[in-house]
Amino acid sequence: xxxxxxxxxxxxxxxxxxxxxxxxxxxxxxxxxxxxxxxxxxxxxxxxxxxxxxxxxxxxxxxxxxxxxxxxxxxxxxxxxxxxxxxxxxxxxxxxxxxxxxxxxxxxxxxxxxxxxxxxxxxxxxxxxxxxxxxxxxxxxxxxxxxxxxxxxxxxxxxxxxxxxxxxxxxxxxxxxxxxxxxxxxxxxxxxxxxxxxxxxxxxxxxxxxxxxxxxxxxxxxxxxxxxxxxxxxxxxxxxxxxxxxxxxxxxxxxxxxxxxxxxx
Amino acid sequence: xxxxxxxxxxxxxxxxxxxxxxxxxxxxxxxxxxxxxxxxxxxxxxxxxxxxxxxxxxxxxxxxxxxxxxxxxxxxxxxxxxxxxxxxxxxxxxxxxxxxxxxxxxxxxxxxxxxxxxxxxxxxxxxxxxxxxxxxxxxxxxxxxxxxxxxxxxxxxxxxxxxxxxxxxxxxxxxxxxxxxxxxxxxxxxxxxxxxxxxxxxxxxxxxxxxxxxxxxxxxxxxxxxxxxxxxxxxxxxxxxxxxxxxxxxxxxxxxxxxxxxxxxxxxxxxxxxxxxxxxxxxxxxxxxxxxxxxxxx
Numbered sequence: 029x030x031x032x033x034x035x036x037x038x039x040x041x042x043x044x045x046x047x048x049x050x051x052x053x054x055x056x057x058x059x060x061x062x063x064x065x066x067x068x069x070x071x072x073x074x075x076x077x078x079x080x081x082x083x084x085x086x087x088x089x090x091x092x093x094x095x096x097x098x099x100x101x102x103x104x105x106x107x108x109x110x111x112x113x114x115x116x117x118x119x120x121x122x123x124x125x126x127x128x129x130x131x132x133x134x135x136x137x138x139x140x141x142x143x144x145x146x147x148x149x150x151x152x153x154x155x156x157x158x159x160x161x162x163x164x165x166x167x168x169x170x171x172x173x174x175x176x177x178x179x180x181x182x183x184x185x186x187x188x189x190x191x192x193x194x195x196x197x198x199x200x201x202x203x204x205x206x207x208x209x210x211x212x213x214x215x216x217x218x219x220x221x222x223x224x225x226x227x228x229x230x231x232x233x234x235x236x237x238x239x240x241x242x243x244x245x246x247x248x249x250x251x252x253x254x255x256x257x258x259x260x261x262x263x264x265x266x267x268x269x270x271x272x273x274x275x276x277x278x279x280x281x282x283x284x285x286x287x288x289x290x291x292x293x
Numbered sequence: 294x295x296x297x298x299x300x301x302x303x304x305x306x307x308x309x310x311x312x313x314x315x316x317x318x319x320x321x322x323x324x325x326x327x328x329x330x331x332x333x334x335x336x337x338x339x340x341x342x343x344x345x346x347x348x349x350x351x352x353x354x355x356x357x358x359x360x361x362x363x364x365x366x367x368x369x370x371x372x373x374x375x376x377x378x379x380x381x382x383x384x385x386x387x388x389x390x391x392x393x394x395x396x397x398x399x400x401x402x403x404x405x406x407x408x409x410x411x412x413x414x415x416x417x418x419x420x421x422x423x424x425x426x427x428x429x430x431x432x433x434x435x436x437x438x439x440x441x442x443x444x445x446x447x448x449x450x451x452x453x454x455x456x457x458x459x460x461x462x463x464x465x466x467x468x469x470x471x472x473x474x475x476x477x478x479x480x481x482x483x484x485x486x487x488x489x490x491x492x493x494x495x496x497x498x499x500x501x502x503x504x505x506x507x508x509x510x511x512x513x514x515x516x517x518x519x520x521x522x523x524x525x526x527x528x529x530x531x532x533x534x535x536x537x538x539x540x541x542x543x544x545x546x547x548x549x550x551x552x553x554x555x556x557x558x559x560x561x562x563x564x565x566x567x568x569x570x571x572x573x574x575x576x577x578x579x580x581x582x583x584x585x586x587x588x589x590x591x
Contacts, residue, residue: 037366039398047395051384058383058419125379130435132347133375134396135368292347 048144070106071163082168095170100251101224107153111191119199120207179254187247193276200283243272296359303353313339315498326469328485331495337478372436376448382421397439410434425452446477
């Protein structure tokens with residue numbers, strides 16, 4: 029009996045997390061509809077919209093070029109896209125195929141599962157930023173100082189965190205068939221209304237009125253600021269981001285518990 | 294007896310108006326190979342889900358190694374093959390097996406789990422490209438990864454062809470002989486008979502029998518005798534025959550029995566005009582009808 033008692037009762041968490049994150053990364057990468065679009069789409073938008081006017085000032089008298097503004101916008105668009113769509117749709121699909129039942133029957137702690145998903149999505153998001161940055165600087169001649177590159181990259185990655193919560197929540201709230209439509213329906217218009225494609229001053233007044241309450245708008249302030257757009261209120265933007273992070277993760281937790289309660293009670 | 298591996302005590306599970314498991318008490322000890330037998334919808338899967346903590350009993354308790362079955366320490370000691378679960382299609386067989394090995398404190402080498410499930414040749418195949426039978430084998434490999442003390446197999450041979458099923462069952466029998474505790478559900482009496490030393494029969498959420506396969510076989514009606522008669526048969530004409538159930542429908546007569554020879558001899562002796570005679574093995578649904586009539590007065 030003592031030999032049995034000496035055996036550890038559960039597996040160590042770190043190797044589990046490492047293998048799980050690798051598996052999640054492989055899954056994301058192999059669904060090319062997802063991986064290719066997440067990595068290429070921001071650069072493609074840059075080619076279509078940003079390239080022709082990359083050297084122009086953002087508006088009359090601005091020290092920031094349209095290229096710099098649009099690089100920052102698309103970096104944010106790319107990372108948040110990975111979180112909301114990648115995370116949301118993959119979770120909804122996995123639920124639809126009852127993979128959650130398989131995972132639930134193993135001793136894998138749910139926290140490890142979600143952390144692994146988040147880590148793998150962060151890696152894809154990072155790759156999308158690198159690809160976009162190379163494209164914008166080489167093809168578009170967009171110029172940033174070393175510290176601006178670093179600040180932009182860091183802020184875009186940090187700003188993706190609340191969208192992990194949102195993706196997670198949508199993954200548990202949307203059905204597997206409706207998930208792509210629902211997430212796109214939420215994501216695309218808010219990206220537009222937050223001024224990611226065209227600066228807000230060119231958009232209708234009602235959009236300018238709601239924009240300040242959108243999480244992408246707050247995140248956009250932070251990345252635009254990173255490439256030189258002056259704001260005196262980025263502290264507020266950080267506070268909003270912190271608020272959205274808490275809010276979305278609470279929503280996700282609620283949606284998760286609700287789903288679990290239905291299936292495993 | 295030491296702590297049972299699996300224990301349900303007055304466990305009841307209700308889904309809204311449906312009573313899926315009704316006041317079931319049972320204990321399964323180390324090394325037992327137990328088949329839970331019953332028709333579809335009898336409550337077998339729900340019982341397994343209660344044992345595994347995938348569902349919580351509405352009343353009563355479920356214990357795994359004397360612990361709450363949701364405890365990860367308990368879950369680390371079991372391997373599970375569930376009929377309803379899905380598996381990530383975009384991973385290769387060896388990748389998902391290696392992943393699952395990291396979930397358990399004392400795993401098998403991944404290659405060994407793959408070999409035990411007979412999937413060596415498919416180890417580099419994407420899960421989504423496996424056939425139905427190979428999927429079941431993958432589930433077995435995943436269940437074996439953690440070198441579990443107990444294996445739960447929910448309808449493990451569904452979707453397999455005859456040959457695949459035969460091989461699969463002999464592998465399970467091997468595992469049982471090497472001392473693993475195995476709990477499986479099936480709706481084939483022959484499967485239960487082949488594998489298990491103990492059969493728990495479940496119907497409508499009740500345990501209606503719990504004994505050896507031989508005893509169960511003796512109690513369920515093994516054969517179905519059907520024939521037609523010129524004149525409508527009266528039930529009294531069949532009195533005294535060793536029958537488990539009688540069904541009279543116009544001129545068609547269906548009888549369930551374990552002694553078809555005796556029944557036929559007696560029918561002929563009584564001069565009943567028998568046409569279109571057929572004798573066939575009764576299916577489980579019929580066998581249960583016969584059995585429940587004895588156990589639970591309607």
